[in-house]
Structures are given as structure tokens and as C-alpha cells.
Amino acid sequence: MLQLVLILMALAGLFSWMAFTNGSVVVAVIFALLALAPLIAIVVAMVRKRTGATGPLFGKQSRVVGVIALVTVIGAVGYAVYWTFWTPKEYEGQLANVRDMESACHDMGGKFFPSAAEFGGPAPHPVVAFVDEQVGGTSEAEIGGSDAPREWGGRGLKPADVQLIACLDEAEDGKFLTDCKFTSSTLPLYQGRYDVTIREARTGRTVGTVELAGKSTPDCPFSALTKGDNPKIHTEPDLAEYQRALAEFVSK
16 A cells, blocks of 8 residues: 555656646646645644544534545646646757657647747648657658658748648558568558547647548558567558648648
8 A cells, every 4th residue: 555655656746747847837736735645644644643633624514625625636636637648738849850840749748839830821831740650659751752842741841830730640450452571571561541630830739630541552661660469561641642631721
């Protein structure tokens, strides 16, 4: 039991530090109080024992006060957890190129980039894309390569000009295409199916969701990283598929 309490205190302390470094003092204080709660309870118990206090801590109104306190604590903790895991945080580094924006698609809410262009005004609205990898982490998804139009992640697109970021979830299996032979193994290639969240780069807010399909041609990559007992690889969408699915956000 003691070990569990210590672990929970350590986690609450860690989340408090994370919240403080990400600019949320309120959430940092909530987690700090949670980390200190067992110590506070011990101190209160010792003081009551030394003073000879008996009975409920809050007297006749203890039940009402307890319910109010419990609801308040649950609400505060719920908000703190929501902020920690699902609210975008401001990116504080320097953006040298669009690859540095991949943290927008990380877990725990991702990052937003105040220096990026606002999503609005006349089209086009430049977009970049990142995909969750099977082996963990996120990598840049080449929408159309360097020869693509600038608003579709083409050459010359700078981080300050990006308005939208498309975050592709880890691929799901579409139709089987072929077996790809590598130096030491053979891996099945499937057409990828992707759930996509489109976020405004400047604020991190979600502006839409779509589904994308990988290329249907059985082109094997030069190399691949996989994990698990049933390794497989997937095709990624081509420029035409991005333009079909994201046209309402980028081109209108």
C-alpha cells in the first residue's frame, strides 16, 4: 500500500512539473496538492491526536462538506488530467523547417506553433502531414514530394507559412497488395487506411477529420521498420488522395 501511495505521489509531482513547464500554473498547483495530500493527511491526523480532537473533522456538516470537497477534487483532477493528455501545448523551440512541426501530432495533446500562419483568409491554406509509425514516434509524410505545389508541402514551404497540420493515425490494413522481399525477410504489403485529424498549426485546435487511403499500387519500399509478432507494411496516400480528401480545407 505504501509503495502505491509513493508511486502516485511521484506521478502527481511529475505531472505538476510538466504542467508548470508548459505554462499552466493552475494545473501545476492541482497536481502539487495531490502529491502532498498524503503528507497533509498525516499532519492533520497527528495534530488532532495531539490536541485530543475526536469525531468528524467538520462537525455536524461533515457529510455535506465531504461531498462538496469530493466533487471539487474530482472536478479539479478531471480538468488537470484533460489538460495534461488532451490539450495542445505551446511549442517553445525554434522552427528550422516543417519537419520540426511533427510534435503537433504527438500524444498528450500535441503542440501548437504561435509563429505559424493563421488559418483563414483566401485559399490556399498550406498543409503538412505526419504519420504515426508502427515502431513508435511520428514521421513526416511526403504529400507529394518536393515537386508538389507549395501549399501541399512542396519545396519552399516554411514553418511560418503553414496553416494546417494533418495528423495520420497508425495505418490499418486495406487490401493485400503483394509480398515485399528484403535482405533477411519478406513482409506483406497492404494498402494503408488512415484516420486523419486536421489541426490549425497556430492554435492546435481541430478543424476537421477525414479518412485517407494509401496507394493501391504494389510498390515495395527499399527498407522498412516493423515490430510485433505479425509485421507488415502499408502504402501511404499520394498527392491526388490528399487533394481529394483535404481540398475543402486547403483549397477553399
